Amino acid sequence: MQSYRPHAVRLRADWTYPLLWLALAAPPLRSWLESSMALHMLVQLPLLAWIGYCAGRMWTRSHSLNQLQSFNAGGATGILIASFAMLLWMLPRPLDLARLDASIDTLKFVSVPMAGVAIALSWQRLPAIARAVVHLEVIATLLRFGWGYLAAEQRLCLSYLAEDQRVTGIILVVLGALYSIAVSWKAVFGVPIYAFFARADDSRAAAP
Amino acid sequence: MSVRRTAIAATLACVAGFAVAHSATDGFEAFTLESARRLHALRAPAAVPDFALDLADGGRSLISQLEGKVLLVDFVYSNCPTYCASLGSVYAQLQQRLAAEIAAGDVRLLSISFDPERDNPAELRAYRARHGKTAAGWELGVPAREELSKWLDAFGVVVIPDGLGGYTHNAAVHVVGPGRKLIAIVEAGDLDAIVQATRSATAR
Numbered sequence: 487m488q489s490y491r492p493h494a495v496r497l498r499a500d501w502t503y504p505l506l507w508l509a510l511a512a513p514p515l516r517s518w519l520e521s522s523m524a525l526h527m528l529v530q531l532p533l534l535a536w537i538g539y540c541a542g543r544m545w546t547r548s549h550s551l552n553q554l555q556s557f558n559a560g561g562a563t564g565i566l567i568a569s570f571a572m573l574l575w576m577l578p579r580p581l582d583l584a585r586l587d588a589s590i591d592t593l594k595f596v597s598v599p600m601a602g603v604a605i606a607l608s609w610q611r612l613p614a615i616a617r618a619v620v621h622l623e624v625i626a627t628l629l630r631f632g633w634g635y636l637a638a639e640q641r642l643c644l645s646y647l648a649e650d651q652r653v654t655g656i657i658l659v660v661l662g663a664l665y666s667i668a669v670s671w672k673a674v675f676g677v678p679i680y681a682f683f684a685r686a687d688d689s690r691a692a693a694p
Numbered sequence: 695m696s697v698r699r700t701a702i703a704a705t706l707a708c709v710a711g712f713a714v715a716h717s718a719t720d721g722f723e724a725f726t727l728e729s730a731r732r733l734h735a736l737r738a739p740a741a742v743p744d745f746a747l748d749l750a751d752g753g754r755s756l757i758s759q760l761e762g763k764v765l766l767v768d769f770v771y772s773n774c775p776t777y778c779a780s781l782g783s784v785y786a787q788l789q790q791r792l793a794a795e796i797a798a799g800d801v802r803l804l805s806i807s808f809d810p811e812r813d814n815p816a817e818l819r820a821y822r823a824r825h826g827k828t829a830a831g832w833e834l835g836v837p838a839r840e841e842l843s844k845w846l847d848a849f850g851v852v853v854i855p856d857g858l859g860g861y862t863h864n865a866a867v868h869v870v871g872p873g874r875k876l877i878a879i880v881e882a883g884d885l886d887a888i889v890q891a892t893r894s895a896t897a898r
Contacts, residue, residue, distance in 0.1 A: 538785045559700035563707050570711030582727040644852035644864050
């Protein structure tokens with residue numbers, strides 16, 4: 487049975503990824519994205535991870551990875567590394583330090599794309615149960631951090647205002663809710679959620 | 695073969711991840727920058743550089759030239775409608791509770807303005823008069839404009855615009871002991887803790 491798979495959003499040419507990374511690292515875009523907690527955590531970090539992910543996908547097509555991937559059976563190592571990296575950068579203190587200290591910011595610009603590469607190398611290798619665990623952990627993390635930022639009585643980040651923190655908390659909780667709907671759609675309805683968006687005349691759409 | 699390699703690599707990744715998390719949070723105790731700076735002041739007090747400031751009561755002084763074994767430093771700006779007003783009343787209460795130590799010359803209260811553009815000595819004296827009945831033991835000062843960021847860095851104070859024309863900052867009372875060492879940073883509202891920290895510092 488043919489199944490509909492969405493094409494992951496990719497840029498046209500390979501050289502556009504380093505260019506996008508440089509654009510994000512350059513002062514104007516970097517200080518704008520880091521000026522607000524919501525933009526910093528929910529736009530800049532995911533973009534950096536996505537750049538790393540796409541670079542990782544290109545790398546997997548090149549078949550030179552067998553030695554490296556022997557340390558990554560079932561995708562375990564890569565997912566663990568990526569989880570630690572993403573979790574640490576969502577904490578208030580690293581977020582603050584990235585804004586206040588240029589060397590920490592550089593560390594962020596290197597480590598977050600590398601986490602994206604690790605995900606790209608590992609996701610295909612994860613068995614279904616492990617994927618489900620990852621999905622659950624992502625939902626739990628989004629909701630935990632969201633609730634933590636919402637319910638905190640004081641400002642947790644010195645570089646951001648209390649209102650910023652509240653908005654970020656709300657968006658995190660909303661993202662957690664949306665994510666849980668997206669992953670449970672298939673379990674409940676039998677078709678993946680992106681089939682919902684397939685065009686009616688698309689011959690690759692899954693049969694209901 | 696690759697299962698064993700992966701098990702080793704994954705274990706190493708976990709250990710490394712925990713080590714990084716441990717060092718990034720001071721042993722899982724400081725998840726925010728504010729709690730980190732308060733922890734560092736307690737565990738590894740560093741000396742504040744001997745900055746110069748213009749006193750509201752007149753004259754220029756270095757920190758080391760100020761009287762008193764222990765300085766209680768806070769950062770305010772006189773047009774502040776929120777934190778600085780409460781800091782002002784805290785300092786007025788400290789004037790009373792530490793009256794004996796102030797009279798003995800052991801303790802001085804020092805309010806530093808981080809808005810040198812708008813705060814001149816008269817404004818600062820008016821700020822003090824709004825909260826305290828006397829000027830006993832409570833001095834105010836303005837740093838030189840080009841030194842302001844060094845003051846803020848040395849004390850770990852981060853000032854950001856609050857979008858309403860004013861500023862927001864991590865207001866707290868900084869206890870500076872002998873040798874200009876920043877030995878404690880205490881929550882501004884916690885008078886008992888401030889008094890206790892001050893008394894133990896003067897006893898050293």
